[in-house]
Amino acid sequence: MDPAEEIEQACADAWPAQTEQPLGGWRLRASVDTVARSASVAGGGGRRVGFTGRANSVLAVGDPGVPVAEALTRACEFAHAHGVPPMVQAVKDGRVERELAGQGWRPYVEYENGHEVAVLLGAVPAGPAPEKTAVLGAPTAGWWELAVGRPEPAPAERHVLTSGAKVGFGVAELDGVTAGGVRGSVVGETLLVARLAVRPGYRRRGLATALMAAIGDWGRRRGATRCVLQVSVGNTGALALYAGLGFTEHHRYRYWVP
Structure with missing residues (x-):
């Protein structure tokens, strides 16, 4: 293939x-x-x-x-x-x-x-996961707020984001608030990272990098040897973040309609 x-x-x-x-x-x-x-x-x-x-x-x-x-x-x-x-x-x-x-x-x-x-490919993020981060086996209300904008998801949102044999939900907790979140899913040797988000009031504190390290450590312990992200080409901020973490573009896909 x-x-x-x-x-x-x-x-x-x-x-x-x-x-x-x-x-x-x-x-x-x-x-x-x-x-x-x-x-x-x-x-x-x-x-x-x-x-x-x-x-x-x-x-x-x-x-x-x-x-x-x-x-x-x-x-x-x-x-x-x-x-x-x-x-x-x-x-x-x-x-x-x-x-x-x-x-x-x-x-x-x-x-x-x-x-x-853009489909980005890179090594599984490395580095010690800070104490303020954790990867959970099930999403919390705070994680859902970051992922879908509400503390309780709709059925389709829940299915897509929680289904799978190896799925983890990274969180960064600060001041009693879920300040950041990310989703990871391991399929074979591939870790797909998605839904990385940090609340506006907590940005520029290194939380995105910390969450990537946490989900990378989680994925590595479940057999992942490479990491993939799918990012809209218009999301220049995310593309810059991932480039700084060593990710490069492997290919692109597009949506087509009749």
Whole structure:
């Protein structure tokens, strides 16, 4: 398997969708919650909201086992059945992107979370984890506040962020407050780090680096020999932080829509 595709498969295992259906080597994914509409909206009810592009798109790596046109038709049918817009995640400038373009699909440049993502690769972060940090086996309310903006997650958020055999939740506790958090998941020898966040009032104190060291130590003890991050190319602050920790860009992926 192509190295970029192998990394993408590991990352997908580390970020499990609520619903997943294989299509040859492709993975059709949906992770959706129903959010209450405003009382002023006619008809009431709720709207369907997907949690992250990664968990609500087709990971198009490898061979779908059918012609690409048929695979994309099935992808659209799956998306519509689960109440999410059809979207494909594909390695940038790869064979699948050329096939998508040939079928009339386009890069989803208006995607609010960033349609182009840099996949960074590096050694598992090293260094002693400061006493103010810990990696927990289950997320706390403070961790959830940093990860999803609320102390209690929606079902899709909980599933994606807590599922997996080796998942850890790093926290930095200061002044009785969860000042920072991070998520780590080990798949084989790969540690996927995500959801690194520090509260505004606690930034520029080295907490992000401390959390990376803590989750790196946790991952290493669970067999990880390399670390991967997926960062929107528009998130220049995060890219600079990770570059300072020795991470380099391995490849990029983009989201495509019909």
